[in-house]
Amino acid sequence: MTEAWLTNLSTRGRLVNLQFKTPTGQCFLLTDSFLPYFYAQCPDNADQVAHILSQHPDVEKTVVESKYATVQSSQKEFVVKVTVASSKAFQKVAADALTIPGVKETCETSLPIYFKYIMDKRISFFTRYDVKEKNGKLTSFESLPDGDLPPFNTSAIYCRKSGKYVVATSKSPAVELTLAQAVWKLKNDQTDVLFSWDGDDFFQKESAYGIFPTPNGCFVDGCIHLDLKIDHTRDIYADPQENVPNIPALEFMMDLGRERLSRVIELSKITGAKPDVVSRIAPGRLNTFLHAAAAKQNDILVPDLKKMTEQPKSLQQLFELDKGGTIYYPPPGVYHDVAKCDFSSMYPSIIVNYNLSPETLNCECCNPGQLVPQTPWHTCIRRTGVIPLGILKVLLRRLELKHLMKAEKDPANRRALDVRQKALKNILVTCFGYLGFNNFVFSNVECKEAVMLYGRHILENTKLIAEKHGLDVIYGIVDSVFVQGPPERFIPFTLDVKEQIGIELDLDDTFSTIVFPASAREGRAANRYYGLTTKDEIEARGICIRRSDSPKIVRQFQEEAIRTLITDGQLFKNKTAAFQLLQSYFKGIQERRYPLGWFAITRNLRKNPSAYKVKVAHAEAFKLAPNADGIVDFVFSVHGPLPYKMARLDQLDVKQYHHLLSKSLAELIQGVQPLILG
Amino acid sequence: MNTTGLKTGFPTLDAWTDLSSGIFTFQCTDAEWMGLLVDQMLVRNYVEGKKTLLLHFLDYHERYWALDFDFIIKTAKNAGVPLRPFMQNTYVQRAFSRDTVENPEFWRRTLDFSHNVGLVILDSVGELYTPDKSKGPNSKPLSYPLGKFRQICQQNDNCHAVALDYSDWSAYPFLGECSSAIIRFEVDLGVTAQILKHPCKKQENFELQIVPQERLNKWLA
Known part of the structure; x- marks a missing residue:
């Protein structure tokens, strides 16, 4: 034994x-x-x-x-x-x-x-x-x-242009080898897990020495092969690509690999997909493994083809049912003592709590069953459906990891737990969308509509509970609410919601001051705010500071402008100071005090540059320096948009950047009336 | 069988759709115009006690925005149609994917449901085509779903039916054969209609007069 x-x-x-x-x-x-x-x-x-x-x-x-x-x-x-x-x-x-x-x-x-x-x-x-x-x-x-x-023996490998391989293992430093030598070394050093960067590409042409190229990836005999580039791409919560060099150094690959391995282990264990496979398939596809396992557990055959079709619906039903989550649009203004509360995995929790699955919605065995409000539907009260059964273990495991994370003091351990709980979050965020995905054998449109319906009800009930606690709901969107009131009431409010609704409501952040500017058309805007948390951190959505195509000069300015405007919570008193800050930036640009890199704008091309009907700056710049990735870094110059490598600081289009900075300040105060609430 | 013709909301066009039954094929590459026609037909052909069925086959990701509820409701109010019964008796059957239209179970359920129907609209013929690449060995020809569409009409006393075709090709032969009338629209500064097939009229062109409040957005822009 x-x-x-x-x-x-x-x-x-x-x-x-x-x-x-x-x-x-x-x-x-x-x-x-x-x-x-x-x-x-x-x-x-x-x-x-x-x-x-x-x-x-x-x-x-x-x-x-x-x-x-x-x-x-x-x-x-x-x-x-x-x-x-x-x-x-x-x-x-x-x-x-x-x-x-x-x-x-x-x-x-x-x-x-x-x-x-x-x-x-x-x-x-x-x-x-x-x-x-x-x-x-x-x-x-x-x-x-x-x-x-147990500890895993890890190795890292990449392929040079010469065709030689550079390998490092946990037992020996990096060395350049032929493929046969590299594979021998991996075996000799008892490699359990091999990290590569783009290994699925450079191994494709090899089919000897224990390398097995397949359309789904390249597998290595005797060890788990993680192509970190692909794994990174598949993970929607991975660090942005800009933090990863083109071909990382072996030490970096080893560190990154060990972190990614913990994610792969967590997903492989809970879904039953092989570790090599986990990192090569979309997170949504992992749902298929999860629910196929639940189906087999329930003695249900897993079909080869999806057969479920949507019921015909009247315009009345579509009008009432076929819509997304509730949004409470915030009145533009400045607010103090605000808490941001998020439901933890709301839609997956709804699926589990209300037993929503193709076979439990409108089952034949229950009459009446559990009625779904506003619809002629019901759900089964006798058996747990395949979808809830599959999701429940992921939900519970993720909650367990989150609680461990909250209790963990060591930052490195916290990060490790965070990677694992985010891995499971990947499955949870896709399980709802997968319910409406036509290639998923267990998908069902009515289930998806029922989830959204319950979601709307939950947010409405949350608002009522908040009001009972003397809190105002300023802003709500699908699964999160911003409430304002005495801070000592925030925690009791979240606990009351959890008890009454059955889904955890986390107190994500508290703001000393938060501003909801109006949209460009002067109306209320969802997903547009900025504020200072009680930890003195800036949190923002929908403004330049959060947009990936904002140049650093704009993000830098906006961050400073936010602090100038609301550090003491007196936005309207500080407007003059913010405009003075803007002027100082104008002067700085004129005097070329900022490095050229601060003016670079990064954009992706979504189509061929010549396919754009109007001239767009990034397409024009791309024409001058095309590349295979379709990504362009450019600068506005007096000669028009130029690729960053061709631009010069003395040829900067100063007016254009003045305009960008002015816009970034305007969006902070757009439509914010001098009526301070709270 | 109906005793009145198909109403489209445009008097000039109504003169050509004044047939008591049968399939009309409307061809046009302009989706906005076709959408306007669909909304008008849904409202104008409402008959108390009868269902209207819209076979709304389009890409799943476009489903939320494809039905202009505001416009439909406004048109119904302007036409004096009782709103609640109209909304409750106008049904939408959506196909989840192009595979669905080849699924016998899907058509069985649709046919089971399709009784007492006064008008059925197929939006659109193009969505019934399975791209060659994804054709499996058991893939059915286009005449299969079109035949089912025709079956819905036949089981409802040859009720009015409209097939929308967004392509600029000739009508699919089977559909052309089944159709009582085929009309092609060209949308430019106005809307021109060309009669390609009609039991009572010869092939000709005519211009549609568009009521000001029903101008297309592209003209307003």
Whole structure:
């Protein structure tokens, strides 16, 4: 018996290779036999179909089972589980099965074989097991309580233009090698995880020495390969690309890799997707793994194709239902003692709390069930749906990590926990959108509409609760509210909301002063504010300081202008000082006191520069220095927009930058009337 | 069977759509004009006790903005149509993706629902085309969904039906064959209509008079 962690898995022929790692860091491989299978839906003649398919030369065996044939079935029916003799013949057998009379469709042909193994054996990656083996074959395993993961041996690699590889491992420094030598070194140093930058690209042309290029990425025999460039791109909460050099140094890759690895481990463990795969697929796609696992847990077959169609709806219904979240637009003005409160994963929590899933919405088994307000719909009160079941464990795990994070004093550990909880947030933020994604087999438009409906109700109820606590709701948008009032009432308010509504409302920030300027058309604007928190930090939305295409001179000025305007909370008294600041910046630009880099504007080209119907500055600059990325850094010069590398400080278009600075000040005070509320 | 013609809200055009039944194919590359026509037809052909069905097949990401509720409600009020019954009896069936229109289950549900229908509008024919790249081995020809569209009309006593075609190609042969009338619109400084097929009129062009408050935004800009 050996205590070990399951770290990876691969299938080859009739075998599954399981990679384990002991607490002392030793790795070992065990094999298990497993054959791929799919299901054939044939409720009327399952026995006959099973018999016919058992005669197929590539079929190992057939078994008649009782399953929910579709996600909406209220009763189980007979289906045939077809185990195929080899993965090569799998698709052919599935296609042949469809030709048999009585077979309505096949299911689970597109689920990865390793995933089926994981589900059938009820195991998960990066979990501790008591493993028994005989002659290298797995005989049994039992799960053990979780603990700290063993240390992983990591290596980093990149490819030089010469075609040589530079490799560093945790046991030896960087050295330039051929591919064969590099792979030997990785094995020799017992690499568990290999970090590369663009490895899926430079390994594509290799298919020897244990490198396996596939359309989904390049995999390395014996270790987990993380292409950090791709993993970084897939992560919507990753640090901006500007912080990562074009080809990072190996030490940087090792540090970044270890951080990204913790994210990959968290996602792999909870979804059942292999660690190599996790970093190469979109976060939304991880939902498929999550919900397929929940479906199998509930004995529901995972369909190959999406079949659910939207119900016809009257204009009246569409008008009432088919809309997004509630927005309470803020009256433009200056406010003091304001709290920003956010619901924690509101939409996923709604899905779980109200049991919203394709098979639970308007189920046949409940009458009346739980009524969905404002609709003729109801949800099931007897069984938990596939979607809530899948999301619940992610929600709970994320809450657990967030609480650990709040209690953690060490900044490095806090950051590590933050990376992991954000990894799970990636899944949660996509699970709602995925409900309306036509390629997701469990998507359902009515479920999505019900989620948004509950979301609107929740925000309206939150407003009522705030008013009961003597707080004014100044601004609310979908899942967050800004309330104003005596600060001692903020926490009781959030706790009361949690108790009454059942979803955590976090007190995100408190502002000593916050300003909501008007929109350009002098109306109320959502997502446009700036303020000083009680920790004296600036928080802002929708103004230059937050826009990625604002040049540094503008962001710098606006930050100073914000502090000038509201440090003492007296915006209107400080307007003159803000204008004086503007003048000093004008003078500074005229006198060329700021470095050229402060004037550079970065924009992405969304189409061919010649496709723009009107002349736009970044397109004109791009024409002078085109590049493959479609990103242009440019400066306004007296000769027109120039790429940054071609621009000179003495040729700066001073008027243009004066205009940008003036605009940035104007947007801070736009429509803000001298009526201080609070 | 209807005894009145299809009303479009434009008297000049109504003269050409004054057929008691049948499929009308409207061709035009200008989406704004077609949208205006759809909104007018939804309102003007409302009959108490009858459903109107809009087969609203368009990209899922455009769904929120594709129906101009404000304009529809305003038009209904101006036309003196009782608002609540109109909104409750005008139905929209949306296809989730181009795959949906090849799904027999989708059409079974739509046909089950489509009883007592006075007008059905298909928006649009182009959305029924599955791009070649994504065609699977079981992909159905265009005549399959068009046939289902025709079936909806037939099971409702050959009610009025309108198929919108945004392409500048000739009408798909099957649709051309099924259609009682085919009218092509050109939108420039005004709207010109060309009769390509009509049971009672010869092929000709005519100009549509547009009422000032129904000018297209592009003309106002």
